[in-house]
Amino acid sequence: MGALPGFGWRIGYLVWFLLDWGRLVSDLTLEDIAKKAGVSRSTVSRVVNDHPNVREDVRERVKEVIQSTGYQPHAAARSLASQHSWMVGLVLPRNVSSFFTDPYFPRLTQGIAQACNQHNYTLSLFLIGTKEDEEKIYPRVSRKGLLDGVLLQSDQIGDQLADQLIRSNIPLVIIGRPFSNKNVSYIDVDNTNSAFIAVSHLIRLGYKRIGTITGVPTRTVSLDRQEGYIKALIERGRDIDESLIVEGDFTEAGGYYAMQRMLPHKPDAVFAGSDTMALGAMRAVRETGLRVPEDIAFVGFDDLPLATLPEPRLTTMRQPVYQFGIKAVEILLDVIENGITPPRRVIMETELIIRDSCGASRRR
Amino acid sequence: MGALPGFGWRIGYLVWFLLDWGRLVSDLTLEDIAKKAGVSRSTVSRVVNDHPNVREDVRERVKEVIQSTGYQPHAAARSLASQHSWMVGLVLPRNVSSFFTDPYFPRLTQGIAQACNQHNYTLSLFLIGTKEDEEKIYPRVSRKGLLDGVLLQSDQIGDQLADQLIRSNIPLVIIGRPFSNKNVSYIDVDNTNSAFIAVSHLIRLGYKRIGTITGVPTRTVSLDRQEGYIKALIERGRDIDESLIVEGDFTEAGGYYAMQRMLPHKPDAVFAGSDTMALGAMRAVRETGLRVPEDIAFVGFDDLPLATLPEPRLTTMRQPVYQFGIKAVEILLDVIENGITPPRRVIMETELIIRDSCGASRRR
DNA sequence: GTGAAAGCGCTAACAG
DNA sequence: CTGTTAGCGCTTTCAC
Numbered sequence: 001m002g003a004l005p006g007f008g009w010r011i012g013y014l015v016w017f018l019l020d021w022g023r024l025v026s027d028l029t030l031e032d033i034a035k036k037a038g039v040s041r042s043t044v045s046r047v048v049n050d051h052p053n054v055r056e057d058v059r060e061r062v063k064e065v066i067q068s069t070g071y072q073p074h075a076a077a078r079s080l081a082s083q084h085s086w087m088v089g090l091v092l093p094r095n096v097s098s099f100f101t102d103p104y105f106p107r108l109t110q111g112i113a114q115a116c117n118q119h120n121y122t123l124s125l126f127l128i129g130t131k132e133d134e135e136k137i138y139p140r141v142s143r144k145g146l147l148d149g150v151l152l153q154s155d156q157i158g159d160q161l162a163d164q165l166i167r168s169n170i171p172l173v174i175i176g177r178p179f180s181n182k183n184v185s186y187i188d189v190d191n192t193n194s195a196f197i198a199v200s201h202l203i204r205l206g207y208k209r210i211g212t213i214t215g216v217p218t219r220t221v222s223l224d225r226q227e228g229y230i231k232a233l234i235e236r237g238r239d240i241d242e243s244l245i246v247e248g249d250f251t252e253a254g255g256y257y258a259m260q261r262m263l264p265h266k267p268d269a270v271f272a273g274s275d276t277m278a279l280g281a282m283r284a285v286r287e288t289g290l291r292v293p294e295d296i297a298f299v300g301f302d303d304l305p306l307a308t309l310p311e312p313r314l315t316t317m318r319q320p321v322y323q324f325g326i327k328a329v330e331i332l333l334d335v336i337e338n339g340i341t342p343p344r345r346v347i348m349e350t351e352l353i354i355r356d357s358c359g360a361s362r363r364r
Numbered sequence: 365m366g367a368l369p370g371f372g373w374r375i376g377y378l379v380w381f382l383l384d385w386g387r388l389v390s391d392l393t394l395e396d397i398a399k400k401a402g403v404s405r406s407t408v409s410r411v412v413n414d415h416p417n418v419r420e421d422v423r424e425r426v427k428e429v430i431q432s433t434g435y436q437p438h439a440a441a442r443s444l445a446s447q448h449s450w451m452v453g454l455v456l457p458r459n460v461s462s463f464f465t466d467p468y469f470p471r472l473t474q475g476i477a478q479a480c481n482q483h484n485y486t487l488s489l490f491l492i493g494t495k496e497d498e499e500k501i502y503p504r505v506s507r508k509g510l511l512d513g514v515l516l517q518s519d520q521i522g523d524q525l526a527d528q529l530i531r532s533n534i535p536l537v538i539i540g541r542p543f544s545n546k547n548v549s550y551i552d553v554d555n556t557n558s559a560f561i562a563v564s565h566l567i568r569l570g571y572k573r574i575g576t577i578t579g580v581p582t583r584t585v586s587l588d589r590q591e592g593y594i595k596a597l598i599e600r601g602r603d604i605d606e607s608l609i610v611e612g613d614f615t616e617a618g619g620y621y622a623m624q625r626m627l628p629h630k631p632d633a634v635f636a637g638s639d640t641m642a643l644g645a646m647r648a649v650r651e652t653g654l655r656v657p658e659d660i661a662f663v664g665f666d667d668l669p670l671a672t673l674p675e676p677r678l679t680t681m682r683q684p685v686y687q688f689g690i691k692a693v694e695i696l697l698d699v700i701e702n703g704i705t706p707p708r709r710v711i712m713e714t715e716l717i718i719r720d721s722c723g724a725s726r727r728r
Numbered sequence: 729g730t731g732a733a734a735g736c737g738c739t740a741a742c743a744g
Numbered sequence: 745c746t747g748t749t750a751g752c753g754c755t756t757t758c759a760c
Contacts, residue, residue: 027508029753040731045755054729076449076509079440080736087488099470101669106463106470113491117500122510124451125489127477136481142389145440145737146486252673280673287675304467309616309644311651357755393737409739417745441737444752488758701746 023087028071038066048073077349079145087122088332089141089150091161094128099131101251102276103304104321105153110173111325112151119333121148138164149332154178155188155220173328173334177220187328187346189319191221194350195228198299198317199271201352203236205268205360207297211244213281215273225273225301241265248277255280263288269297270359273309275316282310282357293359303353315358319352392435401429412437443509451486452696453505454513455525456521458492465615466640467668468685469517472539475689483697485512491718502528513696519552519584523718535694535699541584549699551692551710553683555585558714559592560599562663562681563635565716567600569724571633571661575608577622579637589637589665605629612641619644628651633661633722639671639680646674646721657723667717679722682715 006188046054047062052061058161065071079085090112092099098313099105109125114122126141128134139160141150154162165172168182174186202210212229215222230240243265248254255277262270262346263284272278278300282292292298292312303318327346330362334340354360398408403422410418418426429435443449456463463469473489480487490505492498492704502525505514512535518526519540524603529536530548533635538550546686576593579586594604595684607629612618619641626634627648636642642664646656664671667682691710698704718724 026716030755033754041754042731042756043729046730049755055729058729064557072503072507074444074509074753075507076440076443077736078509078755080438080444081492081739081753081755083736083755087441089491099474103465109489110463110491110493113489114493114497116633117491117493120504122504123489125454125473125477125487127474127481129474129478133481135476139436140484140486143436143439145438145442252670256673283674309620310647380740394739405738406740406747407745410746413739419745422745438737441752442739444754445737445739447739447752 001098028069032064033065033069033071035168036069037062049133060231067329083145085122085146085148086120087124087147088116088329089124089126089147090335091126091137091141091150091152091154092128093126093156093159093161094134095155099127101253102137102274103306104250104274104276104302107321108153108306108325111322112329113325114322115326115329119329121329121333122313133163137161141165142168143199149173149336151175151328151332157218157220159331171332173332173335175324175328177224183343184347185331187324189348189350192223192228192231194301194317194319195225195271196232197350197352199232200235201354202271202297202299202358203232203238204268205254205297205358206267207308209241209244209265210238210269211241211246211262211265211267211269212332213246213248213255213262213270213272213277213288215248215250216278217247222273229271231287248273248280250274250277252276252283259284267296270299271291272298272300273300274303275300275314277312278314278316278357279306282312290326293357293362297359298357300350300357307353310357312357313355315355316353318353320348320350323348383601392433394437397426397429397433397435400433401426402440410548437565447509449486449512450484450513451508452480452693452700453488453490453511453724455490455501455514456492456519457517457520457523457525458495458498463491465617465668466638468614468638468640468666471668471685472517474690475686476693477689478686479690479693481674483693485697486519492574498525498617501525505529506532506534513537513700515539515692515696521582537694537696537699539692541588543584547707549695549708549710551688551695551712553712553714555588556592557597558665558681558683559589559635560596561592561714561716562665563596564599564724565718565724566633566635566661566663567596567602569633569661569722573604573605573608573629574633574635575605575610575626575629575631576632577610577612577619577626577636577641579612579614579641581611586637591634612637612644614638614641616640616644616647620648623648631660633657634663636662636664638667639664639666639678642678642680642721643670644676646676657721657726661723662721663716664721671717672719673695676721677719678716679719680722682717684712684714687712 030041030044034041042259044062045062047059113123126208128137153175157179162178174184177188178184214226245266246258246262259281272281274308278298285296290296300314300316303316307314307316331344394405394408398405408426411423477487492501514536517539521543526542538548541552542548542550577592608631610622610626612622623645636645640660646662649656649660653661664678664680667680671678671680695708
């Protein structure tokens with residue numbers, strides 16, 4: 001080919017044509033850049049990856065060529081050669097029927113996405129919608145050469161995926177307290193203690209018949225918060241009235257119906273397992289003509305933006321949902337990049353935000 | 365090495381040790397499977413990819429080996445060789461401050477994720493959080509060898525990313541009506557006509573001072589719905605009262621404040637640009653002691669689950685948000701797999717869902 | 729500091 | 745129908 005200058009010229013012509021034309025603007029390879037900069041592939045690779053061993057002027061020259069051509073390394077090629085994809089997966093389970101009903105998950109996702117942006121990782125989202133999805137999820141997530149690590153929202157009891165992922169040894173951080181796995185990194189708040197504090201607050205305000213709306217009983221978050229509720233009552237020598245413990249499902253509607261079931265048992269205060277359920281419950285209360293907090297006081301959990309909106313602003317246990325996401329990614333990347341082995345448990349702080357719905361101001 | 369049987373044995377030993385041990389369970393390559401099945405790499409590749417040209421019994425044998433070893437092809441290697449990653453990106457812009465406030469986006473995302481699962485594509489999520497993200501987003505999304513195509517929620521005026529992506533020639537489907545680009549595939553509803561119908565409904569019910577809460581004026585969806593509102597009024601010979609057109613931002617709080625600004629101008633009905641804003645607006649109305657729909661009637665837009673919850677159930681223009689996601693993926697995969705070139709525009713159907721907030725029942 | 733060379737694990741002609 | 749042979753574009757020793 002070197003013997004055919006005319007041919008070489010035609011190639012050049014073709015390339016520039018394509019360069020001006022769109023799609024192929026950057027269909028250049030390391031090789032091409034190397035040629036243009038008068039160095040070898042290795043050197044270009046080094047400057048692309050910020051390796052130290054490159055003379056400063058050479059580095060500059062190469063960088064200029066990269067700039068002017070808009071060269072970008074081929075993601076798959078790089079992954080294959082380096083065994084590192086710079087991608088992490090976020091897996092959200094099926095039971096999360098509340099995914100688009102409860103702002104919790106969007107908020108969490110936002111935090112995670114933000115952290116991924118910051119660290120230049122690509123985020124893959126695995127939403128498990130159907131039972132079939134659930135069965136096919138493991139191979140999809142664990143496929144070799146796809147993800148460097150995975151974030152799994154999993155506090156479901158008997159979560160198979162969590163077990164499989166742990167066994168697979170892929171870097172993993174669980175969001176929420178896993179039910180039965182001891183040897184995983186996870187991030188959570190102390191739900192039991194937080195609930196304890198929330199309910200104690202209601203007790204201190206003098207309420208006598210304090211009920212609770214729990215989440216689905218298949219998640220540790222529900223169990224933990226319920227446990228905190230019970231502990232708080234017992235610590236003050238109160239009896240536990242089963243009729244004041246009703247089950248919701250973390251949705252607004254769930255809170256609404258749960259409250260309808262609780263109302264006949266005359267609670268004077270309610271600790272709801274989430275803000276969204278608290279909102280639904282308060283709606284049920286209003287519909288019967290009762291007032292919040294005068295007739296029934298409320299404390300929620302989450303402190304999502306919606307908590308401050310409705311008329312009696314919601315007293316609630318704030319948990320740093322967005323920060324969950326940020327932190328979870330940080331832990332995961334630490335494992336990925338530094339191979340930290342011992343599982344880490346991170347418990348984030350919660351804070352009781354006292355507003356109107358608990359009646360604190362009027363009870364003073 | 366063939367001359368050192370002892371060494372070979374040790375290798376075998378090592379492999380089985382690892383096989384039992386977790387992470388490396390599937391760190392087998394095509395080559396390994398080929399060896400175990402007594403065929404060549406190509407043949408294994410063929411059965412993995414369901415190519416027809418494989419004898420039935422050979423196919424069975426290979427499949428068995430694959431089953432028993434839990435072999436999975438290496439994603440990056442496959443992408444590199446086939447120039448096809450089986451990944452699509454979903455890009456959600458920054459202006460979508462409402463991402464975790466308005467259930468619209470979670471719902472859309474769900475539809476997209478569902479469709480990706482179905483078609484065995486991996487979904488990557490790009491949430492643009494900060495201005496910096498915005499600047500770095502194009503190279504990240506367009507990186508060679510990463511995505512087969514991208515879904516872009518873009519009806520922002522002057523969306524640079526959309527322009528860049530179009531020029532890059534990567535398969536692209538835009539969700540929403542792009543402001544200035546003619547040559548793209550996109551999927552949307554007819555917002556103008558839908559708003560027209562919604563407002564006409566209010567006119568027909570006899571309301572005289574019909575206001576509207578618009579979305580941010582930088583999105584076509586806001587402009588289109590406002591246009592429909594104006595057209596409906598003009599068609600009936602009504603004057604346009606500027607004081608009855610107020611701007612929200614697609615959040616509950618935005619609707620609330622917008623309504624507070626509109627209230628002094630005494631509307632008797634309101635067309636809100638989204639359900640979420642309608643909810644906020646209705647809250648503002650309630651707080652002043654006025655009733656919905658007796659004093660002020662409402663029609664919303666979206667028909668997200670929350671529309672049916674509050675006391676006067678919301679009359680609203682239903683748009684098939686989840687279906688958007690499904691359909692958008694289908695179009696995108698069509699382009700990816702069949703290289704359909706001419707841009708496609710898909711306009712989905714809307715439907716006016718009449719409930720209580722418009723006062724239809726009492727006006728009859 | 730820099731380049732040559734050997735893969736990473738797979739797909740896809742091309743022979744046979 | 746099956747195996748051989750080239751790569752896909754990049755990283756990474758290993759010499760120099």
